[in-house]
Amino acid sequence: MTAVAGVVFSASNWNTYIRDNINAIGVGVLSSGGNRYIAGTGVGSVAERLPDINTVLTGQSTTSTTYVNLATAGPSVSSTTGGKALVAIASSVTNNTAGMGGRVAIDLSGATTSAASDTNSLLFESGGALDAFQGSWTTVYTSLNSGTNTFAHKYRLVGTGQATFSNRNMTVVPF
Numbered sequence: 001m002t003a004v005a006g007v008v009f010s011a012s013n014w015n016t017y018i019r020d021n022i023n024a025i026g027v028g029v030l031s032s033g034g035n036r037y038i039a040g041t042g043v044g045s046v047a048e049r050l051p052d053i054n055t056v057l058t059g060q061s062t063t064s065t066t067y068v069n070l071a072t073a074g075p076s077v078s079s080t081t082g083g084k085a086l087v088a089i090a091s092s093v094t095n096n097t098a099g100m101g102g103r104v105a106i107d108l109s110g111a112t113t114s115a116a117s118d119t120n121s122l123l124f125e126s127g128g129a130l131d132a133f134q135g136s137w138t139t140v141y142t143s144l145n146s147g148t149n150t151f152a153h154k155y156r157l158v159g160t161g162q163a164t165f166s167n168r169n170m171t172v173v174p175f
Helices: 011-025
Strands: 037-042 045-049 052-056 060-062 076-081 085-095 101-110 121-125 132-141 147-158 163-174
Touching: 045 076, 052 076, 060 147, 076 163, 085 101, 085 121, 085 147, 101 132, 101 163, 121 132, 121 147, 147 163
Parallel strands: none
Antiparallel strands: 037 045, 052 163, 060 163, 076 147, 085 132, 085 163, 101 121, 101 147
């Protein structure tokens, strides 16, 4: 239907051309309840997205200077994304050696792969032995391949000693 100036838009036309289309691209797109939302995926198309959070409270340590899983891996979140996702990581970090620290990075697998690196990481360096730090780091990935992407924490020691990580959290908001 084409709108014309001065012509009355009837309730029947409203329901047929406006309401039904809004339902089709809005509520009609959502496959289930929960904290889902609709993201634009291109001209005239939308997709359902679900933000997700995962937490591992367990405190565990590493002496590795390369990125590794801890004894209890994660947290990780698998999410259906478009080309972008907002990702936030958080952790409590200590090191038993003064002036040393630890890093928490994001390892990406699935439709997109990217190894954990210092470029995408949370850094803690202590002033004294066993200084504690609770922090977070947030980024927007802008070059993801559409599909299921898994974001996972990886950990490494900075310097010497032993880095301990606890209260580990990851939040992913896909676009």
